Amino acid sequence: MSKRKKSTTAFKKANKFIPGGVNSPARAFSAVEMDPIFIEKGEGAYLYDIDGNQYLEYVNSWGPMILGYNPPQVIEELEKQLQLGTSFGAPTEVETEIAELITEFYPAVDKVRMVNSGTEATMSAIRLARGYTGRDKIVKLEGCYHGHGDSLLVDAGSGLATLGIKGSPGVTENTARETIVAPYNDQKAVAEIFNKYGSEIAGIILEPVTGNMGVIAPQRGYLEFLREITYKNGSLLIFDEVMTGFRLSRGGAQELYAIEPDLSTFGKIIGGGMPVGAYAGKKEIMDYVAPLGPVYQAGTLSGNPMAMQAGLTTLKALKKEDVYLELEKKGQKLEAGIKKNIEELNFPAYFNRVGSMFTLFFTDKEVQNYQDVKECDLDLFAAYFKEMINQGIYLPPSQFEANFISLALTDSDLDKTITANYKALNKLKAEL
Ligand SMILES: Cc1ncc(COP(=O)(O)O)c(C=O)c1O
Incomplete structure (x- = not known):
């Protein structure tokens, strides 16, 4: 044209x-x-x-x-940081400040680990769920997209749904086998999976409100059901709030529906337009991550000061009452x-x-x-x-x-x- x-x-x-x-x-x-x-x-x-x-x-x-494109307060903080340096690979105070603010918005979160994308956040959360529970299987829901990590590239939404791709070559059969898929909003299907594999399931991951197959809300009682069945089976409930976090409310879908997941993943808004992801949860689980615990996860640019300033300024703007x-x-x-x-x-x-x-x-x-x-x-x-x-x-x-x-x-x-x-x-x- x-x-x-x-x-x-x-x-x-x-x-x-x-x-x-x-x-x-x-x-x-x-x-x-x-x-x-x-x-x-x-x-x-x-x-x-x-x-x-x-x-x-x-x-x-x-x-x-x-906040829209180029919000002046974010640009101002980025310009200040630019003068100080774009990356140090050493701790900065802004990392603690943003983590503290997140714990204020999310009662289910005591500790936060920053990564560089939503994909990294969900990949790391899955690894942590497996490491923490000592189990291998993950339940995911059809049409939910959690980034392009191997374990979660099965029946996913977003680009895969758009292109009609069911899985991806390059993901080994063994990896795919550890991921069990259930339809969204279907309690019976999840109950059957837990009946069969309950003691092998590390966790269930979902978009609590979906965006990657278009917007679909959870039916009444659905999230409560998932909370209960994971609790009963000693599995972790993981809310992927990469899209819904800080968007549906300050405290994401978990605040909107008053459900506390064991682990939450964030991305998108948390970086205010810079490449950021995070996974977060209760102290007991998060302390299982290195250097305190045995589950390894690291990143050269994780908690990057430019990205943290953009994220923090955006989250502060979302703190305003109305x-x-x-x-x-x-x-x-x-x-x-x-x-x-x-x-x-x-x-x-x-x-x-x-x-x-x-x-x-x-x-x-x-x-x-x-x-x-x-x-x-x-x-x-x-x-x-x-x-x-x-x-x-x-x-x-x-x-x-x-x-x-x-x-x-x-x-x-x-x-x-x-x-x-x-x-x-x-x-x-x-x-x-
Ligand atoms: C719910 C959800 N999880 C994870 C991801 C992956 O995030 P990223 O594209 O930053 O890797 C996305 C991306 O759209 C998402 O919407």
Whole structure:
């Protein structure tokens, strides 16, 4: 498309030197059969591409940019740190400060270990769960994505779901065999797994509210059930809050649903736009990690001062009283507007939202699990994506993803989105 000529040229060149032209498959726009858009800069709720086009944006760098792009307070702290040094490989006080703040937000957390990505966080949490319990098996839920660690690359959401990949070559059969998969929101399936393997299960890991197969909330009693069955079987409950942490509330999904997991993993917002992940939990479990305990995990750039400053400043901004109320209000406005459009047009679509995460599913059924998402009309999704991007609204380019609302979105941005949604659905309706 001539409107994005420079992006097309940049993508051609990138393909020569980078597999698929991207450094993470979800960015490739494969599901919507378009070339990805190359970004020059972000500002508030908007992204600008290298052709000079402006986009109102709901990807938020896949979640981290809850304050919007380039928040002045984060930039200021980064500039200060830049003058002091970008990496030391030795302790800094900011690491303790951010860890302390996290324990304040999360009552289930006494200690935090910083890593460089969500993947590292979940990989390390799994290793710790295995080391701590002395058991090998991990239960994961279909459609949940926990990064690209070997143990968790089975029936995963996000890029794998988008590309229709069930597992990955390169993961050994033995590793895959230790991962048992159950459908999300299905108590019976989990009960059967625990009946059969209870004493071998180190833990169950899940996105407490899913984002990587689109947004799906846990059914009433589901998280309580998982808490109870893991407790009874001496297995650990691991909430992967890489996406939901600091987003659904200050204390993540665990605060929203009042469930205390044994281990939590974080990423995205915790780094304020810099590459950070963390795993965290009660002292008794976390002290099992080296140098105190036998479970080894380390990182040259872990707790990097630039990343810690960006994370800490972002978390401090989220401490302000009305932040989550404001996000909820924005979410409610968008939800009301889009649901009204769906109703008025009698369009076969289903809108799911929890706080500042939402997904518009192209189906006329309620969406409760991965199977439901797989039954969505993916061609219709792709057509919708194109209609929206052509109106300057940049959404995640896959049905199997969450949209994110940032604090930078104004009422008029939301109105613009609702109007664009109406136009897009109306156009697609005529072609149904
Ligand atoms: C819930 C969840 N866990 C883990 C990850 C992996 O994080 P990263 O991409 O930083 O490795 C993601 C990434 O999207 C995620 O959403």
